[in-house]
Amino acid sequence: MSLHVEILIAKHLKNSAFKNSAVFIITFFIGILLAYAVFSGWENYTNQNETSAKYQHESREDWLKNPDKNPHRMAHYGNFAFRKSTSLSVFEFGMEPFFGNAIFLEAHKQNTANFSEAGFSNSMLRFGEISIAMILQILLPLLIFFFGFNSVAAERENGTLKLLLSQGINWKQLLLGKTLGIASVIMILFIPTIIVLVFIWLVLQSFTISFDETIKMILFIVFHFLYLIFFCVIAVLISAFSKTSKKALISLIGIWLLFTIILPRVTQAIGAYIFEAPSKIEFNSNIEKDILKQGDSHNPNDLHYKAIKDSLLAVYKVDSVQKLPFNYSGFIMTEGEKISARIYNRHLDTLLHVYQKQNSFSRAMSFLNPYIAMKNLSMALSNTDYDSYIDFQKQAETYRYNMAQKMNALQIKYISNHKSKPALIGKDHWGEVKEFHYEPKGIRAILKNEITSVISLFLWISLLLIFIKIASKNLKAI
Amino acid sequence: MLALLFKNFIRSKGTKIGLLFLFLIGFISLLIGKQFQEKQTKNIAEAAEYQKEHIARNAAFHKAEIGLLLYYVKFSLVNKTFPINSLAIGQRDVNPSIQSVTIRGLEGQKYDSELNNPSNLLLGNIDFSFVLVYLFPLLIIAFTYNIVSEEKESGTWKIVATQTDNTFLYILKLFYIRILSLIALLTIVTFIAIFILNIPFNKSLFTFYILSILYILFWFSVCFFIVSLQKNSNFNAVILLTIWLFLIIILPATINTYIVNKYPVPEALELTLKQRNAYHEKWDMDKQTTLDKFYKHYPQFKSYTLPDKEFSWLWYYAMQQMGDDESAIQSKELETKLTQRNHASQTIAQFIPTLHTQIQLNEIAKSDLGNQLLFMQKTKEFHEKMRLYFYPKIFDNAPVEKENWSKFKVETFSDESTISFTKSFVPLLLFNLLLIGFGWRNFKRNVF
Numbered sequence: 001m002s003l004h005v006e007i008l009i010a011k012h013l014k015n016s017a018f019k020n021s022a023v024f025i026i027t028f029f030i031g032i033l034l035a036y037a038v039f040s041g042w043e044n045y046t047n048q049n050e051t052s053a054k055y056q057h058e059s060r061e062d063w064l065k066n067p068d069k070n071p072h073r074m075a076h077y078g079n080f081a082f083r084k085s086t087s088l089s090v091f092e093f094g095m096e097p098f099f100g101n102a103i104f105l106e107a108h109k110q111n112t113a114n115f116s117e118a119g120f121s122n123s124m125l126r127f128g129e130i131s132i133a134m135i136l137q138i139l140l141p142l143l144i145f146f147f148g149f150n151s152v153a154a155e156r157e158n159g160t161l162k163l164l165l166s167q168g169i170n171w172k173q174l175l176l177g178k179t180l181g182i183a184s185v186i187m188i189l190f191i192p193t194i195i196v197l198v199f200i201w202l203v204l205q206s207f208t209i210s211f212d213e214t215i216k217m218i219l220f221i222v223f224h225f226l227y228l229i230f231f232c233v234i235a236v237l238i239s240a241f242s243k244t245s246k247k248a249l250i251s252l253i254g255i256w257l258l259f260t261i262i263l264p265r266v267t268q269a270i271g272a273y274i275f276e277a278p279s280k281i282e283f284n285s286n287i288e289k290d291i292l293k294q295g296d297s298h299n300p301n302d303l304h305y306k307a308i309k310d311s312l313l314a315v316y317k318v319d320s321v322q323k324l325p326f327n328y329s330g331f332i333m334t335e336g337e338k339i340s341a342r343i344y345n346r347h348l349d350t351l352l353h354v355y356q357k358q359n360s361f362s363r364a365m366s367f368l369n370p371y372i373a374m375k376n377l378s379m380a381l382s383n384t385d386y387d388s389y390i391d392f393q394k395q396a397e398t399y400r401y402n403m404a405q406k407m408n409a410l411q412i413k414y415i416s417n418h419k420s421k422p423a424l425i426g427k428d429h430w431g432e433v434k435e436f437h438y439e440p441k442g443i444r445a446i447l448k449n450e451i452t453s454v455i456s457l458f459l460w461i462s463l464l465l466i467f468i469k470i471a472s473k474n475l476k477a478i
Numbered sequence: 479m480l481a482l483l484f485k486n487f488i489r490s491k492g493t494k495i496g497l498l499f500l501f502l503i504g505f506i507s508l509l510i511g512k513q514f515q516e517k518q519t520k521n522i523a524e525a526a527e528y529q530k531e532h533i534a535r536n537a538a539f540h541k542a543e544i545g546l547l548l549y550y551v552k553f554s555l556v557n558k559t560f561p562i563n564s565l566a567i568g569q570r571d572v573n574p575s576i577q578s579v580t581i582r583g584l585e586g587q588k589y590d591s592e593l594n595n596p597s598n599l600l601l602g603n604i605d606f607s608f609v610l611v612y613l614f615p616l617l618i619i620a621f622t623y624n625i626v627s628e629e630k631e632s633g634t635w636k637i638v639a640t641q642t643d644n645t646f647l648y649i650l651k652l653f654y655i656r657i658l659s660l661i662a663l664l665t666i667v668t669f670i671a672i673f674i675l676n677i678p679f680n681k682s683l684f685t686f687y688i689l690s691i692l693y694i695l696f697w698f699s700v701c702f703f704i705v706s707l708q709k710n711s712n713f714n715a716v717i718l719l720t721i722w723l724f725l726i727i728i729l730p731a732t733i734n735t736y737i738v739n740k741y742p743v744p745e746a747l748e749l750t751l752k753q754r755n756a757y758h759e760k761w762d763m764d765k766q767t768t769l770d771k772f773y774k775h776y777p778q779f780k781s782y783t784l785p786d787k788e789f790s791w792l793w794y795y796a797m798q799q800m801g802d803d804e805s806a807i808q809s810k811e812l813e814t815k816l817t818q819r820n821h822a823s824q825t826i827a828q829f830i831p832t833l834h835t836q837i838q839l840n841e842i843a844k845s846d847l848g849n850q851l852l853f854m855q856k857t858k859e860f861h862e863k864m865r866l867y868f869y870p871k872i873f874d875n876a877p878v879e880k881e882n883w884s885k886f887k888v889e890t891f892s893d894e895s896t897i898s899f900t901k902s903f904v905p906l907l908l909f910n911l912l913l914i915g916f917g918w919r920n921f922k923r924n925v926f
Contacts, residue, residue: 022716033728040735047742055747062755067762077758080750098572098599100591102747104754112591115746117738118572118599119591120816122823122847123840124737124833126602127730134731142723146716246624246631246711253719257616265608268601269506273513279521280593281576285528355595362597386597 005169009177010184013151017185023146027189030139034193037130041090042200052082052101060435068424070415072333075407078106081396081436083113086383087204088216091197092133094384097125103393105400105436107407108337110344112280113393132197133378136224137371138260140186141231145252147185148235150245151178157244162477171472175236182232190228194221215443216381226461227374233464240475259371264362267372271361277354283347290343305332322417330411337404345397352390359386366456373453373460380450383440387449391441399436406433484655487621496617497663503613504667507606508674511564514603515675518559518575525554525576526888537883544881545791545872552578555860557853558892560844561677562686566607566836568845572599576888577857581868583801584861585753585809588854589746606671607839610690611832614660615697615722621656622701623714625649631711646921649705657698664690685897686842692906693835699913706920725832733826733833741819749808757801765793772796775803782873792873813851820847828905838902844893856891 018024059080066074081103089096100113118125128134152174155161164174201217202209235252242248278286294304312324312331321328366373379385410432414425447454487493533551540547557575574592602608626649629635642648668687677683700721704714760768765784769792773780782792802809827833840846871881 022713022720026716026720036732040739043739044735047739051744051747055751059751062751066758069762073758073761077754082747095596095600098594098596102750104586104750112593114589114591114750115743116572116591119569119589119850120743120746120819120847121569121734121738122820123568123836123845124730124734124823127734127833127836128727130728130731130735138727139723142719150712246715249712249715250620253715261612265601265604266503268598269510269604272595272598273510276513276517277593277595279517279524280574281521281525281528281578283593285524285532288532351593355597358595359597362601386595389596 003176005173006177006180009169009174010181013178013181014184017147017181023143026143026146030135030143031189033130033139034132034135034189037132037135038090038193038196038200041093041131044093045085045087045090045204048085048096048101052084055102056080056082056084056436063433064427064430066427066430068427070423071407071410071425071429072107072330074430075107075404078104079399079403079433079436080104081392081399081438083392084438086440087201087213088220088382089384090200090204091131091220092378092382092384093129093131094133094379094382095386095389096384097121097129099389099392103396105396105403107333107404108340110341110348110397110400113396132193133224133375133382136190136193137227137374137378140189140228141260141371142253142256143189144182144186144228144231145235145249145256148178148182148232149239149249149252151182151236152240153242153245153248156477165477171240171475172468175240175468175471178236178239179229179232182235183229186228186232190225197221212443216446219443220378220381223374223377223457226457227370230370230460230464233468237464237467237471240471259369263365263369264372264375267361267365268358271358275354275357277351277358283351287344287347290347291340294339294343305335308332308335324417326417327412327415328417330408330415334405334408334412337401337408341397341401355386363452366453367459370457370460373456377450377453377457380441380446380453381443383446388441392438395438396436403433480651480655483651487652487655488659493621493659496620497659500609500613500617501663501667503604504606504609504663505670507604507609508564508667508671510604511567511606511671512674514567514570514605515559515561515564518563518570521576522556522559522888525556525578529554529578529886529888530884533883533886537878537881541878543791544868544876544878545794547878548581548868548872550580552580553860553864553886554578554888555857556888556890557849557856558844558890560682561675562682563843563845564675565605565671565677565686566839566843566845567603567605568607568840568843569847569850570845571603573850573853577853577860579857579861579864581795581861581865582798583753583757584858585749585802585805586757588857589750606667607836607843609667610664610693610839611836612726614664614694615726618656618660618694618697618701619715619718619722621660622653622698622705623718624711625652625701625705626708627705627711627714630708649921653698653702657695660694661691664694682842682897685899685902686839689835689838689842689902689906692903692910693831695910696831696906696913699910699917703913703917703920706917706924708920708924725830729830730833733823733830737819737822737826741815741822743812743815745808745812745815749805749812752808753801753805756804757797760797760800768796768800769793771803772799775799776869779869779873791875795869795872813854816847816851820851823847831906831909834905838897842897842902844895848895849893852893852895853891860889860891 018027059082063074063077063079066077083099083101085096097117099116101115101117103113104111152161155164165171198217198221205213234255238251238255239245239248242251308331309321309328312328313319313321316324318324324331362372363376366376376385380387410425410429415423441449529552536547536550540550555577557577559570559575563570572592572594574590577588579587626635629638638648639645664687668690671677672679672683701718704718704721709717769784784790784793823833824837827837837846841848870876
């Protein structure tokens with residue numbers, strides 16, 4: 001099969017694309033914006049990661065510098081989990097500005113992730129951010145529509161469509177040719193952007209790339225490419241079905257607004273409206289109530305802890321906790337930490353379940369709206385999506401729990417039950433708690449999680465192919 | 479003539495669908511606002527109930543030592559949510575409207591964030607301000623982009639030109655009926671809002687309404703100007719949508735990035751590390767040195783001397799105090815940076831009507847960064863008040879049961895800062911006049 005005719009049509013469209021001065025100006029501005037997005041993304045990323053690395057290191061040094069002391073004091077001294085970004089987040093900020101950047105990790109207490117960029121902003125952030133992903137996902141589709149609205153409709157209006165068709169060109173060739181034409185114009189912006197993107201991505205990782213990161217990058221590029229191509233197809237199809245180019249333009253603008261601005265917000269708002277999440281006060285007081293129900297480790301007469309004490313005394317055949325061969329309060333705190341962490345995690349899971357239900361609307365909508373599918377996928381690939389954030393918080397909580405229990409274990413082992421002896425252990429033990437290290441989700445987990453987005457994108461592609469087929473048969477020249 | 483033009487306009491299917499759509503989404507935004515309002519009210523009621531139970535339970539439990547009791551007890555301060563807040567939720571979803579603090583170090587508690595689903599935050603609320611700032615302009619563009627150009631393209635313009643003595647007046651009338659319909663829609667939604675959300679008739683509501691009208695007029699002025707260039711409909715549609723895109727997404731986002739990079743806040747993280755060390759290191763230091771620093775801050779407590787014991791609450795709270803005192807510089811610095819951010823964004827926003835309107839609406843609704851900063855400051859004062867009240871009692875080891883614990887109710891901070899008409903209205907007014915002026919000149923030159 002020769003694509004000679006298609007290429008001819010495409011070339012013709014490409015040559016006349018910039019005749020509309022408004023479109024030329026817009027393309028030029030988007031070019032500048034792309035440059036700006038690269039620059040600010042880079043700055044954002046390096047700032048975020050340098051700060052986070054700096055304070056992660058500093059807090060580690062502080063931790064190690066502590067003199068000999070009671071391990072429980074150290075558990076309260078605590079550690080920090082600072083969030084780090086992955087290299088793809090230079091191009092896709094996702095939800096990052098709304099994530100807390102630091103969590104204080106201490107015994108008995110699960111703290112919130114604090115200091116999000118959004119908390120320090122004057123609601124300007126709500127207008128969106130300029131990132132490469134935003135330009136690729138929102139602005140380029142609009143530009144495609146601006147290029148494509150008159151691709152067929154204008155030919156119909158001025159009568160050249162009849163000429164074309166009577167010269168032996170069929171509808172399929174025409175539609176494909178026009179699509180190729182718009183795509184080739186868009187590639188003028190897309191290809192340089194991708195080259196710069198890959199280069200920056202390589203620099204950021206000092207040219208030592210992991211397999212995982214490479215797959216993510218390739219998928220990021222491929223999916224954005226496909227996404228843009230099917231906006232080209234939509235533009236040509238709508239233009240072919242419209243009587244006038246004006247009608248085509250208005251329909252396309254309507255589709256764009258619906259896909260990128262209105263539907264995403266509305267679906268999320270519906271989710272949030274139907275599934276109401278508890279407030280912090282409610283959440284915390286429910287946890288407190290449950291912990292009290294389980295038993296209070298501070299209360300000597302508490303049934304739960306009294307039972308533990310009695311069984312310990314029975315097993316070790318002693319009459320008081322002072323005579324136990326290990327530190328009793330350390331043992332009780334281990335138990336307390338276990339119980340409170342379990343209760344907290346149970347409540348957290350319930351809360352996260354509510355959030356997931358809120359998000360489920362958007363997720364389902366990705367079948368109707370390719371923008372949402374693309375957005376979810378690109379956020380997942382750059383680890384700036386909802387799941388990555390929850391993952392970060394969970395890793396921090398696991399670290400917190402292990403740290404607290406490690407300190408309790410040290411107390412059980414080394415601290416005497418007798419008040420008269422100094423309740424200290426050597427500072428060399430502090431190094432036994434490893435530094436917090438956040439491991440972003442791998443590609444396998446991401447794809448598994450985003451399977452709906454991937455499926456919906458492929459469904460969209462096949463749907464459009466079918467549309468071209470149907471359209472080729474049913475379209476009329478007049 | 480006017481009546482006929484109006485009939486012609488309202489009879490079109492597109493007009494009806496557009497107006498109905500905007501009305502519906504406006505109404506939905508009010509429902510979302512209503513839900514937000516109910517949630518806030520519920521939270522405050524819960525906070526009051528919770529604080530009562532929480533204090534009573536702890537007071538019954540830690541009877542022996544008031545110092546230990548106050549280690550646990552939390553007191554809450556509420557940032558009052560006015561009914562009008564539901565129209566512009568602003569930053570109130572990110573930042574907590576209730577701060578619960580113990581009298582221990584404040585810096586470790588002050589920045590605790592609200593529980594949130596980041597997906598909701600990313601996409602933002604569909605509150606009324608969103609409908610006004612984002613969607614009203616789209617309908618205005620849809621209603622006006624083809625004025626004159628459509629008639630020229632279909633060939634009816636010549637008929638109009640020969641049948642009316644003053645074509646410019648005719649164009650003005652076309653705009654007039656469109657402006658009236660949208661202002662009518664705004665007024666209807668505002669009235670429903672007043673009814674549903676119980677918004678009192680006051681200066682805030684008045685400013686909100688006038689600002690909304692000026693904003694709508696701004697977009698009509700933009701369209702008027704573009705129409706006055708007398709290009710074809712397609713050009714108008716493309717250029718107006720691009721202007722919308724610039725004013726709604728691109729410029730605000732660019733400015734946001736600029737401000738974030740101009741005033742970075744590494745102080746936030748430095749502050750947390752600093753306050754942690756400042757407090758914890760005191761456990762391993764000479765007690766008297768810590769106390770001397772404490773006396774320097776609060777000379778009135780000099781009479782309480784360090785008891786000859788391994789542990790004392792005087793020493794403990796002095797250590798906690800040092801966490802705050804020694805991170806005060808960073809805390810102040812952070813506050814200054816945020817104030818600068820707020821100031822810079824307000825100043826720049828004056829030149830970008832969309833941003834200006836959003837920020838002003840939030841300011842009127844007390845949901846902007848300024849309100850948050852004020853609330854933080856009030857939290858500090860509230861915390862200090864509780865501290866100073868309890869310090870002498872702790873140092874004297876006053877009996878727990880002597881204190882009337884039920885008197886510690888949740889307190890409320892009500893932001894009464896007033897809105898300046900000049901600051902709110904003048905930038906929009908100037909833009910409107912400028913655009914109408916230029917549009918007028920273009921028409922005078924070309925139409926006739």
